[in-house]
Amino acid sequence: MGVFATTDDPGSTGHEQVVFCQDKQSGLKAIIGIYSTALGPALGGTRFYPYASEEAALADVLDLSRGMAYKNALAGLDLGGGKAVIWGDPERIKSEPLLRAYGRFVETLGGRYYTACDVGTYVADMDVIARETRYVTGRSVEHGGAGDSSVLTAWGVFQGMRAAAEHVWGAPTLAGRRVGVAGLGKVGKYLTGHLVGDGAEVVATDVNPKALEWVRATHPQVELVDDTAALVASDIDVYAPCALGGALNDDTVAVLQAKVVTGAANNQLAHPGIEKVLADRGILYTPDYVVNAGGVIQVADEIEGFNFERAKLRATRIYDTTREILRLADEEGVPPAVAADRLAERRMAEVGRLRTIRLR
Ligand SMILES: NC(=O)c1ccc[n+]([C@@H]2O[C@H](COP(=O)([O-])OP(=O)(O)OC[C@H]3O[C@@H](n4cnc5c(N)ncnc54)[C@H](O)[C@@H]3O)[C@@H](O)[C@H]2O)c1
16 A cells, blocks of 8 residues: 555655554544645545445545645645545444544644544534544534535535636626536535526436425426436536536546536546546536535634635635636646646645745
8 A cells, every 4th residue: 555655655645644543442443644734734524434444444545635635725725635534334333432532533633634524424423523622623503613515615616617617608607508417415406506596507407306396496497307317418518517426437428518517526537537538528627626625615714713704705716726727727738637736736835845944
């Protein structure tokens, strides 16, 4: 795996710190991965998941913590990238002692790592963890938290989509465009509202009948199609994947009608190289981790004492960041996903370097 290899070793993952935590009595087995603190304390959620093996849990935390460093850098936050995994089935083993034991381990890192919600952990869990550590975000509003992060996630996706529309059609609006939303969950619902408000024609799909009922009742003008395959193959201008990861695979990209892909789902590119296939087909893909950063911007704001308007202003800047990435992609002749990585690496290096200037 090369976790403990030196950074000039090609086998190295480049992580600063990887911490294994165990509390036998509560059943806690957790790994906290800190990829970079070049820009500030590492922020990233805790995934509670029944991994098949410790190797699988480790591989996930290394991957996810690296991704957070890039996401936080491009979100303009003074935060580095980290993530944690708790290995086990949350349905079976999640308990107050386990979460509090985990909180104590987070506290031992002295603020090098701030946690948040992820798959398998919820706002109520963060409130429990917060009884043992100050270094936690994603708490409930009653506990000074930011509440539902999908509000600003959707707002940020909408901003990224406006920037893509401007790049392709000349104006930062979705008015008159046909936008296909796959997944009407927490983010998809808010996004649909923004799109309808902007004058877009929305066509959507979801596997959950309740989500379909919601859209029929709230936005009767939204057209519904049977499934994502039908949505992707239909005559849409923009595709917004807002369900699960891997939405952009060889099959979907081959039939996709849209000129723009901008959505909330994490890890939309099913495999490396698919961003090139999209570019070759003339489809503009705005990197998922850039446009869906509104949620992390929302919870990160808790560190300063949550202020919704300030957080919204920061999430609105996803429009400018997306524009800059698309400009850089054109200038350097690379897909936007590559340009985004380069911009993130530049910020980590240039701003991170300033810490070498001694203050006293
Ligand atoms: N909530 C956030 O703040 C946030 C932040 C960043 C990224 N994301 C990502 O955005 C995506 C959506 O997040 P969410 O919070 O809205 O999740 P969610 O679980 O509330 O919604 C997902 C929706 O997708 C639907 N769905 C599942 N499989 C489907 C399929 N095959 N076809 C059509 N619909 C399907 C579900 O029924 C559900 O309504 C996820 O990939 C998530 O990781 C969310």
